Amino acid sequence: MQYAVLMYDDERQWVDMTPEAGEQLMDQHMRFQAHVYEVGGQILDGHELAPTASATSLRWSGDDVTVSEGPYAETTEQFGGVYVLDLPDLDAAIAAVKILPHHAEIRPVVVPEGAATADAPAADPVGDTFLVLLYGDEEPWLRATPEERDAMYAQHGKFAAGVFERGAAVAGGSELAHSSTATTVRRVGGDVVVTDGPFAETAEQLTGYYAIQAASASAVAELLDRLPGEVTEIRPTISRPQDG
């Protein structure tokens, strides 16, 4: 099964982090990654996000779009990174996530039938990688007819084609299963607490994301007119040397 691990923290703690603490954090991520492979799993995708101050949010109402600086929602903990894992079951996913020094939401990923796991990235990276976070009300999707769902997927297909046409690239992305199937792993003091449901109970939930390679955040924003959904947030990613 594929699981998206959405990591949340109070991002202020990273601001004044000592180099030692930073190294320890990296070590924990390396241990996590090594564990996933040791138990026969795979890491299909992974992104560390720049702080929410660097986010751009777009809110649609019909054809009108409102662009604002900053994240789409102000919260005490911020979405700071994502992994997509292939592991046998939820127990394996929870065991792996417990190694990470973050609060995390584990969401099953919807794998399209017969499709490759992700669109092939462009041969040459075109600029930086940005994550496009798709937030929305999940209700309409639950009620949608097969035709409405097909139409929605077609719109996503058109979006991906448009990205390539305009010299950018879709470097990854996942559709997330309904937030009611989420499992939250919270770090409380020295303990790890596993609970049912998403990390944040909000009206709009993260329904999926794209990793887009483009020259700038504004270039990404221009691509989004073909994307269905009410709210999107564009976040630059941080690339680290050892990511290769």
Next chain:
Amino acid sequence: VKPGLRRPAAPPSAASAVDAAYREHWSRLVALLATQSRRLDLAEDCVQEAFVTASDRWSRDGVPDNPPAWLLVAARRRLLDRLRTETSTERRLPRLIVEARVAATPFEEVEDRMLEPADGPMADERLRLLFMSCHPALATEARAALTLRFVGGLTVPEIARLLLVQETTMAARITRAKQKIATAGIPLRVPEPDQVEERLTAVLVVLYLMFTEGYSATGGELMIRTELAAEAIRLTSLVEDLLPGEPHVRALRALMLLQHARRDARFDGGGNIVLLPDQDRSRWHADEIAEAVAILEALGRPASPSADDQYLLQALIASEHAAASTAADTDWHTIERWYAELERVTGSPVVRLNRAVAAAEARGPLAGLALLDGLDAQLPRSHQLPAVRAELLLRLGERESAIAWFDRALGLVRTTPERRHLEARRVACVEVTEPGHA
């Protein structure tokens, strides 16, 4: 027990054989079929249909030599039919994750093993269902409901009635939990040894919740909820069989047995509460108490109890009550000591309240009142706190204060038998007070 399965025309032997098979094998059959089909809903439906067929056939043709094997074959036939005719949408539903080793077991071998007794090694099918139902990634209230459904074999309307939830709400809760199990990949598997310990806590919490739901019976639901407490004890002994020697499971069963042993003495003919000191101790079930005491003797007294020992501490308290042949013989000093330990490991204000009651019995009402001090902020909605304070004040002769605290308790109480009890106690203080004023 399962009214839907009884046919009036069936001879009693066939009907009771179906009932017995339902109680003993329903859960195993669902686990086996779910393992093979990787579909929980389908397994439930097919097993249900097999039982309906059985109640018809067994009354006509007689009870087969091996009822569970008969049921397994019938349910498996239904399953294959359903899988053949299902739509492409159904085929795309997320599948249950099961151990490859178990799923690969040939059907004939599974059928052979159905000949083994239900408490034999194959009983671990129910353990798989129990650990799946009590998975920490499921909502706490869903865990109790799923456990009653899949391990207890209760129907959705029965579970709704037992947990005092609307039937539609309960149906939605169970459906959502089943969807989560399939979509999120909660496996039908006994967890790895290193995971059992952390999971066991959740399992015991669900079992004790189930028991206390049955134990705190009120009014009209009295009968059925006593049955729920009995069911919780049955499941706990199943877990005990599967994890022999696990001390916390044994302590929990001892606690349940001791509390459940008092069931016939806790209410009078009119459904009124009879408090512990006033209970007719000859109506306590002595055999169950003896079984619990034997468990506690084997477990020994905890030298330095931790939070994990809370069932043991509660059982030790209950065993002190059980050991007293009359209320006056109760060793309240020992009980107060166990409550103090229990409060230390749980930090619970409810435990503190109980400790105060024990202190009042052991050392007088002032000792009890001193322990109640500071609890009001922690238990603002408890009717028991003002009621206990009222009783202790009454013993000190502070009748005016006692009446005022009974009034506070009456403003907070929610169940009818408890209200009736408080009203009676308040009237008793007024009656004692009146002559003084005359």
